[in-house]
Amino acid sequence: MNNGTKAPACDKAVSGRRGFLAGLVGAGVLSLAPGVTLYRFAEANEAGAAVTSKVRWGMLIDASKCTPGCTECVTACNDEHGLSGTGRPKTDAQWIRKVDGKNKKTGKQWSLPVMCQHCAEPPCVDVCPTGASFKRADGIVLVDKHTCIGCRYCMMACPYKARSFVHEDLENQKPYSPRGKGTVESCTLCVHRVDAGRRPACVDACEAAGHGAMIFGDINDPDSAISKRLAAYPSMAIRADLGLDPGVRYQGI
Amino acid sequence: MVRWLLALTMIGVLSAAALVTVAQATDSQTVNSQTVNTQTVNSRVPIPFVPKGKGDVCVRDVAFMRANHMELLLHQRDATVHQGVRPKESRLNACLDCHAVAGKGGKPVSYKDPKHFCRACHDYAAVSIDCFACHNSAPTGAEVAGQ
Numbered sequence: 001m002n003n004g005t006k007a008p009a010c011d012k013a014v015s016g017r018r019g020f021l022a023g024l025v026g027a028g029v030l031s032l033a034p035g036v037t038l039y040r041f042a043e044a045n046e047a048g049a050a051v052t053s054k055v056r057w058g059m060l061i062d063a064s065k066c067t068p069g070c071t072e073c074v075t076a077c078n079d080e081h082g083l084s085g086t087g088r089p090k091t092d093a094q095w096i097r098k099v100d101g102k103n104k105k106t107g108k109q110w111s112l113p114v115m116c117q118h119c120a121e122p123p124c125v126d127v128c129p130t131g132a133s134f135k136r137a138d139g140i141v142l143v144d145k146h147t148c149i150g151c152r153y154c155m156m157a158c159p160y161k162a163r164s165f166v167h168e169d170l171e172n173q174k175p176y177s178p179r180g181k182g183t184v185e186s187c188t189l190c191v192h193r194v195d196a197g198r199r200p201a202c203v204d205a206c207e208a209a210g211h212g213a214m215i216f217g218d219i220n221d222p223d224s225a226i227s228k229r230l231a232a233y234p235s236m237a238i239r240a241d242l243g244l245d246p247g248v249r250y251q252g253i
Numbered sequence: 254m255v256r257w258l259l260a261l262t263m264i265g266v267l268s269a270a271a272l273v274t275v276a277q278a279t280d281s282q283t284v285n286s287q288t289v290n291t292q293t294v295n296s297r298v299p300i301p302f303v304p305k306g307k308g309d310v311c312v313r314d315v316a317f318m319r320a321n322h323m324e325l326l327l328h329q330r331d332a333t334v335h336q337g338v339r340p341k342e343s344r345l346n347a348c349l350d351c352h353a354v355a356g357k358g359g360k361p362v363s364y365k366d367p368k369h370f371c372r373a374c375h376d377y378a379a380v381s382i383d384c385f386a387c388h389n390s391a392p393t394g395a396e397v398a399g400q
Contacts, residue, residue: 142334144334175346175389178388179387
């Protein structure tokens with residue numbers, strides 16, 4: 001491709017989250033003076049570099065900020081990936097859902113979004129007979145729909161009920177989110193946005209709604225906002241007993 | 254013996270003639286049923302009508318693309334899905350951006366329409382593709398990165 005010749009634009013959001021990449025991915029070189037160059041890191045993926053395991057994308061959800069009844073994240077996900085709109089919401093795919101609960105003794109209510117937890121040891125990948133279910137180097141668990149045969153073993157293996165099956169022919173899919181009949185699908189952590197240096201749609205929507213209950217970032221980078229928060233406050237994984245080491249963590253439950 | 258040989262030769266000639274007739278009939282039927290998609294050379298051979306894309310050049314030269322476009326797409330699909338490599342040019346959506354054919358009202362047609370640039374050739378070559386069971390077959394104007 002054309003890497004090494006241009007210095008692609010690099011916005012603040014990208015540099016903040018991908019600061020660790022500086023020097024590792026020389027996507028462009030900016031000449032300051034003869035003999036002096038400033039290596040700029042930019043969107044690695046556009047420069048043709050594969051994602052690496054130096055990053056592990058994760059999410060931290062603060063239950064104390066998540067409001068019962070609010071479904072901004074669910075709506076944002078449905079809009080982003082074109083999940084709803086068949087007129088039959090009961091059979092629509094569900095990549096993220098709100099789970100409400102109540103402590104019967106104290107009456108304390110809580111509400112949480114639950115989606116693919118992007119496990120480090122994903123059971124869906126273990127059981128997939130074709131290798132369609134896989135974990136990307138940066139920790140995002142995906143379905144390669146080109147090789148998915150729709151057997152749905154992964155749906156049975158997932159302890160979080162995170163996956164959906166597409167039962168009918170679809171039209172007008174989003175160009176960045178291909179979906180089709182006979183394949184299993186789940187939260188992609190908005191991989192198309194992440195590869196472009198942006199945050200998942202649900203995180204943006206949660207912040208836009210004024211809740212700020214979801215933080216997205218690199219949990220391998222000790223300087224990222226999510227890592228600092230994880231280091232400072234107690235957090236937990238749902239079904240931590242299974243030892244799957246999910247990338248999605250919860251706080252305040 | 255000579256009579257037998259003669260008879261066999263006659264049968265051979267007759268069946269060859271019949272075959273030629275059948276072949277001609279099929280040829281003309283093909284032309285008739287695909288008038289939208291084919292043009293004819295020397296008024297006999299139907300060839301696919303390939304809609305012209307935007308701009309002067311494709312990502313590679315025409316001969317390469319004709320023979321190897323599927324290899325490029327296959328390579329790119331695996332690199333994108335598994336490694337997150339998303340170059341701007343060699344991706345399916347980039348094909349759609351340049352090659353989309355406008356239908357009624359100037360809106361790009363989908364794969365359902367025989368005028369769709371993929372169908373123009375694939376119908377002719379009787380090669381069925383299932384890319385568009387999942388991928389959108391018309392450019393939507395939305396940025397691929399979801400911006």
